[in-house]
Structure formats: C-alpha cells, structure tokens
Amino acid sequence: xxxxxxxxxxxxxxxxxxxxxxxxxxxxxxxxxxxxxxxxxxxxxxxxxxxxxxxxxxxxxxxxxxxxxxxxxxxxxxxxxxxxxxxxxxxxxxxxxxxxxxxxxxxxxxxxxxxxxxxxxxxxxxxxxxxxxxxxxxxxxxxxxxxxxxxxxxxxxxxxx
Amino acid sequence: xxxxxxxxxxxxxxxxxxxxxxxxxxxxxxxxxxxxxxxxxxxxxxxxxxxxxxxxxxxxxxxxxxxxxxxxxxxxxxxxxxxxxxxxxxxxxxxxxxxxxxxxxxxxxxxxxxxxxxxxxxxxxxxxxxxxxxxxxxxxxxxxxxxxxxxxxxx
Numbered sequence: 001x002x003x004x005x006x007x008x009x010x011x012x013x014x015x016x017x018x019x020x021x022x023x024x025x026x027x028x029x030x031x032x033x034x035x036x037x038x039x040x041x042x043x044x045x046x047x048x049x050x051x052x053x054x055x056x057x058x059x060x061x062x063x064x065x066x067x068x069x070x071x072x073x074x075x076x077x078x079x080x081x082x083x084x085x086x087x088x089x090x091x092x093x094x095x096x097x098x099x100x101x102x103x104x105x106x107x108x109x110x111x112x113x114x115x116x117x118x119x120x121x122x123x124x125x126x127x128x129x130x131x132x133x134x135x136x137x138x139x140x141x142x143x144x145x146x147x148x149x150x151x152x153x154x155x156x157x158x159x160x161x
Numbered sequence: 162x163x164x165x166x167x168x169x170x171x172x173x174x175x176x177x178x179x180x181x182x183x184x185x186x187x188x189x190x191x192x193x194x195x196x197x198x199x200x201x202x203x204x205x206x207x208x209x210x211x212x213x214x215x216x217x218x219x220x221x222x223x224x225x226x227x228x229x230x231x232x233x234x235x236x237x238x239x240x241x242x243x244x245x246x247x248x249x250x251x252x253x254x255x256x257x258x259x260x261x262x263x264x265x266x267x268x269x270x271x272x273x274x275x276x277x278x279x280x281x282x283x284x285x286x287x288x289x290x291x292x293x294x295x296x297x298x299x300x301x302x303x304x305x306x307x308x309x310x311x312x313x314x315x316x
Contacts, residue, residue: 026296029185033211041211046202079247080202083274087208087296094274101275 006143010136022129031115039144042137049088056081057110064113071104074112078104081119084132085126093122183299187219190217190310196241198222199229199256201249208296209243209272216306225249226256233265240309243297244289246273246280254287261288268305272297 014031017023034041060077063070082097096119103111196218200206203224210220218241223229226248235237242260246253257269271284272295281292291303 026298029212029296030208032186033198033208033215034185045204045208048207052204077213079274083202083245083247083295084204086274086294087205098275130300 006136006140009132013132013136017129020123022094022125023089024091026091027087030088036076039054039141043134043141045088046134046137049084050127050130051129052084053081054055055121056084057123060116064109064116069109069112071107071112075101075104085123088126088130090122090126093126096122181225183303185212185215185302186301187299188303188306188310188312189214190306191312192310194218194240194306194309195238196220196243197229197232197237197239198243199224199226199248199253200243200245201225201247202245202261205245205295212297212299212302213241213243216302218306226251226253226259230259230263233263239267241305242267242269244269244271244285245295246271254277254283257284257287268309270297270301270305 014023014027017027018025030045031042056077060074060081063073063077078097078100082094082101085091085093085097096115100112100119103115113134194217196210196213196253198206198209198213198220200209200222201224206222207225208229213220219267221232221237221239223232226244227250229242229244242265244253244256248256251259253271253273257271261271270292271289271292273280273292274295276292276294284292291301291305
C-alpha cells in the first residue's frame with residue numbers, strides 16, 4: 001500500500017494474526033517490551049521460542065513413538081511447550097498442548113499421537129507467522145540503522161569535498 | 162482502598178462487571194523494587210524478566226529451585242519472587258516451601274502453564290501468595306506491584 005510504513009505493515013499483519021486466532025494479546029505484551037535500547041528483542045524472542053519449541057517437539061516425537069510411553073515425560077515436555085507458546089501468544093498451539101495433557105491424564109497413547117499431529121500443525125502455522133514477523137522486524141531494524149547512518153555519511157561527504 | 166490480590170484471572174473483574182485490559186507500562190514505581198524469576202525455560206524467563214523490567218523492577222533470574230533457595234539462603238533480598246511450578250531438580254511447590262522455611266516473607270507468585278484442580282490450594286498451602294496461569298499478565302502483576310510500591314490502587 002502506498003505510504004504505508006514498514007511498522008504499519010507489521011502492525012496490520014499482527015492484527016490479521018489476531019483476527020485469525022493465531023496470536024493473542026500476549027504477543028502484544030511481548031512486542032511492547034521492544035525499545036530503542038533493545039530493537040531486536042522481538043527477533044530474539046522469536047528465535048528463542050522456535051529453538052525451544054523444536055527441541056520440545058523432537059523430544060515428544062521420541063517419547064511418543066516408544067513402545068511403552070512414559071506419560072510423565074510427555075506431560076513434562078507438553079507443559080513446557082504450552083508455557084512457551086502461551087508466553088509468545090500462540091494461543092492455538094497452547095490449546096493443542098492442553099488437549100495432549102488431557103490425553104496423558106487418561107493414559108491414551110493413540111489420542112496423544114493424534115493430538116500431537118494437530119499440535120505440530122499449529123506450531124507450523126505459528127512458526128510461519130512468527131517468521132514473517134521476524135523478517136518484517138529485521139527490515140525495520142535495517143531501515144532504522146540506515147537512517148541513523150545517513151546524517152553521518154552526509155557529514156563525511158561534506159568534509160571530503 | 163487496599164487492592165485485593167487478584168485470583169489469577171487474566172482480566173480482573175473490578176466489581177463493575179467490566180473487564181479492563183492492562184499493559185505492563187500502566188505503572189510508575191516510586192520505590193526501587195527487586196524481583197527474582199525462577200523458571201526452567203529460558204524463553205519464558207526472558208519474557209517474565211522483560212515484563213518486570215518494563216514495570217521498572219530490577220530482576221534476577223535462575224533456572225531451577227535449588228538455585229533460588231541458595232540465593233535466598235545467601236542473603237539476597239527480593240520484594241517479589243515469581244516461581245514456575247514446573248521446575249527441574251526441585252519443583253515450584255517445594256521451592257516455595259523451602260524459601261518460606263528460610264524466613265523469607267516477600268510476595269511469591271506461582272505460575273504454571275497448566276492449572277490442575279488442586280494446584281492453587283497446594284501452592285497457597287506451601288506459602289505462596291498468588292497463583293496464576295502462565296504467562297503472568299499485567300492484570301495479575303500490576304495490582305501486586307502497586308501494593309509492594311505502597312501505591313493507592315486506582316482500579
């Protein structure tokens with residue numbers, strides 16, 4: 001859209017994610033922590049979340065594919081995934097984790113496996129959304145850094161003439 | 162009117178039937194407040210400390226209950242401790258009990274990604290003050306911080 005800044009585009013995208021139920025207001029709280037002193041905070045948070053989530057999903061894959069499922073371990077990994085996804089505002093992924101926890105309480109391996117597939121899909125959706133936000137944030141950081149350097153470059157050019 | 166500690170609902174009911182959404186920037190502290198965050202998940206600890214710092218607190222973070230107890234036992238003082246119930250090594254309940262056994266009387270907020278039927282009661286019985294679903298929201302935290310800061314609540 002002509003005249004729409006990068007920040008406005010980002011805000012519009014986040015609003016769309018809210019409307020689709022992929023992100024909730026917890027993401028806004030996290031985003032509000034970003035400031036001039038820490039302009040890469042959102043990028044840092046997204047990277048950390050993705051790293052932790054993929055490790056958690058890998059652990060769950062191993063445990064759930066065992067002949068005898070250790071439900072205590074499943075609960076442990078799912079608990080961490082729910083905490084992380086809730087904290088970044090990934091409401092649908094968090095709900096999927098909650099369902100797996102219920103299946104664990106019932107010691108239902110088949111249901112766990114079924115719900116785990118669903119949770120992975122929600123994670124992939126969330127990851128795609130967060131990757132787009134990450135790239136938009138990166139573009140904003142680069143644009144701001146370029147803008148800050150421009151007066152210095154103009155001054156340098158002036159001295160050289 | 163002194164604020165009642167919130168029950169842990171994300172959107173506090175202020176008696177009017179209305180729900181107000183807070184932001185972590187809705188508070189300006191008059192005093193220096195410190196907080197300890199005890200959370201085994203690095204990402205969650207980063208976010209929780211970030212929220213507290215944005216409210217103006219100085220924070221420290223540890224990733225397990227043993228480290229938290231050692232820190233308190235060494236004489237470190239905090240106005241607020243946020244403890245995740247699901248910790249490696251020693252869980253949040255036991256961590257809370259041991260911190261209280263050391264004579265520490267600061268506010269302790271327990272957080273958990275999943276709240277079971279008796280979890281809140283167990284946490285309060287262990288000596289905790291407020292129990293909340295994770296992530297802790299401004300609606301839960303800000304009234305607590307206002308009281309710690311000696312502010313009159315205007316909610």
